[in-house]
Amino acid sequence: MTSRATLAQIRFGTGLRPGRRLPAPETLMERLTGPDRVARTYPLEDFAARAVAAQTYLSELRASRGLADGAERQAAARALMRNAKSRQLAISLARGVASEDGLRERLTWFWADHFTTAGQRAVMQGSITAYVEEAIRPHVAGRFGDMLEAAILHPVMILYLDQERSIGPNSRNGLASGRGLNENLARELLELHTLGVNSGYTQRDVRQMAELLTGVGLERGREMVFRPGNAEPGPEEVFGTPYGGADPASLTEVRAALQDLALRPETARHLSRKLADYFLSDAPDPGVVEAMTATYLQSGGNLAAVMQAMLAHGAAWSPGPGRVKRPFHFVVSALRALGVVPDQIAQASRQEINQWAYLPMVAMGQRWQGAVGPDGFFDDDPEWIHPQALAARVGWAMAVPSRLRRRLPDPREFVSACLGDAASETLQWAAARAETRAEGVGIILASPEFMRS
Amino acid sequence: MAAITRREMLLRSAVLGCSAAASPLFTPVALASVPGENRLVVIILRGAMDGLDVVQPYGDPALVAARPGFEIGPASGARDLDGFFALHRGLEDLWPLWQAGELGFAHAVSTPYRNARSHFDGQDLLEAGTQGGTEGRVHEDGWLNRFLQTLPGMSREIALAVGRQEALILRGSAPSVSWSPASRLSLSPATSDLLGLVYREDPLFQPAFADARFYSDLLYGEFGGADADGMMPDMAAMTRGVARAGNASAIADFAAERLRADARIASFSLGGWDTHRGQSGSIRRALGHLSTAILRLREGLGPEWGRTTVLAMTEFGRTLRENGSGGTDHGTGSALVMAGGALNGGRVFGNWPGLEEAALFDRRDLMPTRDVRAYAAWAMAGLFGTDRATLESQVFPGLDLGDDPGVLR
Numbered sequence: 001m002t003s004r005a006t007l008a009q010i011r012f013g014t015g016l017r018p019g020r021r022l023p024a025p026e027t028l029m030e031r032l033t034g035p036d037r038v039a040r041t042y043p044l045e046d047f048a049a050r051a052v053a054a055q056t057y058l059s060e061l062r063a064s065r066g067l068a069d070g071a072e073r074q075a076a077a078r079a080l081m082r083n084a085k086s087r088q089l090a091i092s093l094a095r096g097v098a099s100e101d102g103l104r105e106r107l108t109w110f111w112a113d114h115f116t117t118a119g120q121r122a123v124m125q126g127s128i129t130a131y132v133e134e135a136i137r138p139h140v141a142g143r144f145g146d147m148l149e150a151a152i153l154h155p156v157m158i159l160y161l162d163q164e165r166s167i168g169p170n171s172r173n174g175l176a177s178g179r180g181l182n183e184n185l186a187r188e189l190l191e192l193h194t195l196g197v198n199s200g201y202t203q204r205d206v207r208q209m210a211e212l213l214t215g216v217g218l219e220r221g222r223e224m225v226f227r228p229g230n231a232e233p234g235p236e237e238v239f240g241t242p243y244g245g246a247d248p249a250s251l252t253e254v255r256a257a258l259q260d261l262a263l264r265p266e267t268a269r270h271l272s273r274k275l276a277d278y279f280l281s282d283a284p285d286p287g288v289v290e291a292m293t294a295t296y297l298q299s300g301g302n303l304a305a306v307m308q309a310m311l312a313h314g315a316a317w318s319p320g321p322g323r324v325k326r327p328f329h330f331v332v333s334a335l336r337a338l339g340v341v342p343d344q345i346a347q348a349s350r351q352e353i354n355q356w357a358y359l360p361m362v363a364m365g366q367r368w369q370g371a372v373g374p375d376g377f378f379d380d381d382p383e384w385i386h387p388q389a390l391a392a393r394v395g396w397a398m399a400v401p402s403r404l405r406r407r408l409p410d411p412r413e414f415v416s417a418c419l420g421d422a423a424s425e426t427l428q429w430a431a432a433r434a435e436t437r438a439e440g441v442g443i444i445l446a447s448p449e450f451m452r453s
Numbered sequence: 454m455a456a457i458t459r460r461e462m463l464l465r466s467a468v469l470g471c472s473a474a475a476s477p478l479f480t481p482v483a484l485a486s487v488p489g490e491n492r493l494v495v496i497i498l499r500g501a502m503d504g505l506d507v508v509q510p511y512g513d514p515a516l517v518a519a520r521p522g523f524e525i526g527p528a529s530g531a532r533d534l535d536g537f538f539a540l541h542r543g544l545e546d547l548w549p550l551w552q553a554g555e556l557g558f559a560h561a562v563s564t565p566y567r568n569a570r571s572h573f574d575g576q577d578l579l580e581a582g583t584q585g586g587t588e589g590r591v592h593e594d595g596w597l598n599r600f601l602q603t604l605p606g607m608s609r610e611i612a613l614a615v616g617r618q619e620a621l622i623l624r625g626s627a628p629s630v631s632w633s634p635a636s637r638l639s640l641s642p643a644t645s646d647l648l649g650l651v652y653r654e655d656p657l658f659q660p661a662f663a664d665a666r667f668y669s670d671l672l673y674g675e676f677g678g679a680d681a682d683g684m685m686p687d688m689a690a691m692t693r694g695v696a697r698a699g700n701a702s703a704i705a706d707f708a709a710e711r712l713r714a715d716a717r718i719a720s721f722s723l724g725g726w727d728t729h730r731g732q733s734g735s736i737r738r739a740l741g742h743l744s745t746a747i748l749r750l751r752e753g754l755g756p757e758w759g760r761t762t763v764l765a766m767t768e769f770g771r772t773l774r775e776n777g778s779g780g781t782d783h784g785t786g787s788a789l790v791m792a793g794g795a796l797n798g799g800r801v802f803g804n805w806p807g808l809e810e811a812a813l814f815d816r817r818d819l820m821p822t823r824d825v826r827a828y829a830a831w832a833m834a835g836l837f838g839t840d841r842a843t844l845e846s847q848v849f850p851g852l853d854l855g856d857d858p859g860v861l862r
Contacts, residue, residue: 165778180777386619
């Protein structure tokens with residue numbers, strides 16, 4: 001029988017850390033609502049700095065074109081960009097490994113996926129981490145409405161969903177240029193970020209929301225700006241509520257619509273269900289979703305209160321089998337179980353990170369920060385555990401640990417160190433019979449007990 | 454009534470797969486039966502391909518009027534297909550196939566998906582091949598799998614999903630394999646058996662591991678080619694090929710190799726069709742991948758190309774009118790791309806609904822005039838001899854096949 005203290009770390013945190021005393025389950029919420037310590041230990045660049053770096057990169061590419069040493073200079077500029085992204089991955093992994101506040105990491109991954117951004121353009125390449133750091137992470141224990149505003153109005157989201165290209169066709173600038181709407185951000189805002197698909201909004205709501213958003217754009221490609229000259233003359237009606245119509249149009253109306261959407265019952269249910277899915281089960285107990293939804297609405301979308309409601313419900317603590325860890329989660333929890341020093345991870349070179357983190361995660365089905373669409377990565381366990389993805393996970397479990405630790409632990413001890421009372425008898429039996437330490441450790445890390453949370 | 458969610462069905466089919474897939478004791482044997490020598494490749498074009506841009510009805514004046522910023526028709530360099538439709542320049546490399554009758558299209562097609570215009574639900578329905586409904590997301594298994602279920606004595610290597618992701622279209626109780634070009638499971642016999650034991654009780658891990666062992670052995674020899682000493686591959690060997698394993702050419706090469714050997718049915722996905730802005734550039738990239746995939750299949754299949762049909766289909770089309778940023782938004786009707794030596798190509802199939810406002814779906818999208826599943830069904834009937842009743846009741850429940858469009862030679 002798995003204890004609550006073990007479950008707390010495996011299901012809601014980033015996993016057990018051998019050699020550390022198991023914290024009491026109550027510490028999950030205490031730490032989540034306390035200071036974000038690990039972000040201070042392992043800081044990241046902000047978006048403003050990344051945007052400047054992207055600009056420097058592009059001007060270096062232009063400036064070196066056709067010069068004698070042009071090829072080398074361009075290669076150096078590209079390496080600089082790639083190194084930055086690799087370092088961000090290293091730091092993100094190190095945070096998960098080092099954290100005493102694993103719930104915050106898990107929530108950050110969850111919400112970063114909920115508000116997925118990705119992209120090939122230079123400014124996007126090294127900026128997703130900064131976007132998550134600025135728009136998502138500060139709000140994981142705060143109000144959803146604040147996270148929604150921060151994410152939707154962040155330059156990275158504006159770029160990702162083409163908002164800077166959307167102009168009211170009847171606005172001053174629209175009439176002058178003949179340009180018009182792009183409904184991408186508006187649609188995903190309703191379908192993915194707030195109300196949820198099939199929740200009752202119509203194509204008309206999407207168009208109206210797109211018209212309401214038309215003033216939102218970018219200044220110098222990197223600062224959010226509201227341009228009344230681009231804003232479609234209102235008012236617009238979104239899900240039954242009128243907005244806009246003021247002259248000149250302003251961001252206040254957009255913010256009001258976002259805050260209202262955040263507090264809709266459809267949104268409360270959509271987000272509660274998705275959180276329960278992520279942490280508990282792909283068919284979560286209706287009672288726990290109900291309790292979370294009610295708390296969400298009562299608290300005005302307070303996400304810490306919603307998590308508290310989940311943890312207070314008995315269904316949160318039902319013994320396994322839990323959800324399959326996504327590859328990033330799997331790698332973090334395995335590095336943690338192996339006792340790899342967080343600084344070693346944070347300082348790893350790009351080549352190392354590629355070899356034992358980035359490329360293996362690609363093979364496991366998760367290209368880091370490279371979701372194919374704005375819906376992020378899959379929700380369903382079968383989509384993570386198919387033959388080719390499992391082969392990649394098993395391969396990682398067998399080959400990577402001995403590369404990161406000079407001497408691997410004895411599998412008979414490792415099984416309880418990294419799974420506690422969650423290890424099955426079969427697994428303990430199998431681990432003890434492995435031919436080598438590396439294979440014993442591999443079997444444990446590749447086991448369903450370890451792969452599930 | 455509590456609706457069964459998609460994922461409940463997924464889990465259920467995973468459990469079913471557990472009994473249908475081989476036990477850990479399974480050893481690969483020579484093929485028991487093969488559904489003939491014909492081959493079918495289904496490509497899912499993810500992101501909603503703009504059929505109106507790929508196969509341009511340049512003879513319809515409403516197209517030019519609605520897309521002033523687009524390059525349209527032979528005047529812009531597109532190949533004239535039949536005096537009314539023109540082929541986007543991005544498929545220029547496929548022109549010889551068109552001339553040889555190995556490339557064709559069906560226009561104004563769609564799945565039964567309507568109105569919500571969500572990529573994700575739209576793709577689920579395309580792969581499930583069902584009628585959908587108001588819920589629109591209840592899909593037990595994929596239509597290619599249901600087709601396999603109608604074949605007697607199927608063995609696993611017959612059907613293959615290629616790519617890093619699992620394919621809903623092949624999910625279900627009939628055996629099939631999902632694999633990626635660079636994947637390899639290489640374990641010592643003892644470790645392989647111990648892991649088999651550890652996975653035995655898990656309905657998800659057990660069949661996935663059995664399939665991984667099976668396919669790795671098939672491709673690389675017993676135990677995935679692990680050294681006799683049980684040496685495991687090093688990291689460099691593990692990650693070699695991973696970076697390009699998702700390329701259209703790597704996927705198509707792998708599919709062609711398997712189709713030349715034991716496989717008869719293969720499916721994979723190509724993305725990049727969600728062209729909300731700057732469509733002239735973005736659709737050209739996506740078409741480049743599609744073109745590469747078809748040409749690599751043709752090359753890799755060699756003499757078998759003559760018995761092959763490729764169907765490339767998308768979840769829905771895009772708006773007739775260009776949007777404010779040189780792109781198009783989510784729509785309804787689109788086109789089906791067909792290729793292969795077995796095809797009766799060199800023509801654009803379908804009933805053209807017209808593009809004047811009253812003829813559009815929702816006054817914004819190309820009106821679908823035929824279910825895309827009907828073309829797939831007729832192709833399967835021709836390739837594998839499946840009868841109409843089976844196709845209408847089991848493979849595509851609720852579909853009316855209608856008349857044979859005659860897409861095969």
